[in-house]
Amino acid sequence: MSTATKPYHIGRKISRIRELKDMKQEALAQALGTNQQAISAMENSENIDEEKLKEVAKALGVTVEAIKNFSEENVINYFANFYDNSTNSGNVQPNQCTFNPLDKLVEVYEENKKLYERLLQSEKDKNEYLETLLKGK
Incomplete structure (x- = not known):
């Protein structure tokens, strides 16, 4: 096999x-x-x-x-159901979600948190750089 x-x-x-x-x-x-x-x-x-x-x-x-439980078939079915549900507004079938929406929400939160932390670190680095330039004058 x-x-x-x-x-x-x-x-x-x-x-x-x-x-x-x-x-x-x-x-x-x-x-x-x-x-x-x-x-x-x-x-x-x-x-x-x-x-x-x-x-x-x-x-x-x-x-x-x-x-x-991941399978290509589940992914295809998810998107097929999503498409069907969005186009058949009068005849909506229940979405057979293969993931927990709460997990997805947590994932988006974590990604935003990481982005914020990177932006904050970037600002700190920029401030440190500017302070070293000012001390050099």
Whole structure:
């Protein structure tokens, strides 16, 4: 049986979720305190221990269950249902969401928090630079 047909290749699921989130291996490696080669090896692994999976899920902003239950079919169905629901306003079918909307909200909050922290650090760096220029005069 090839790895492409194995239903539970957890590394491949992690890879696809990372790609769907437009995250590079280097970014995931930095979030996990490791290197890109370790991420590549992990994504080629069929199984990953539960503790490592929890760390990866947190870094990706999803639940462990979302990783374990991930499938291309679920993603396609989600977007197909979303499209159907938005075009058939008179005949709305329940959205079969494959992720917890609260998790998504937390993910957006965390991304905004990181952005704010980077902007704040940038301003601090700029102020320090300007202070050194003033001291030099």
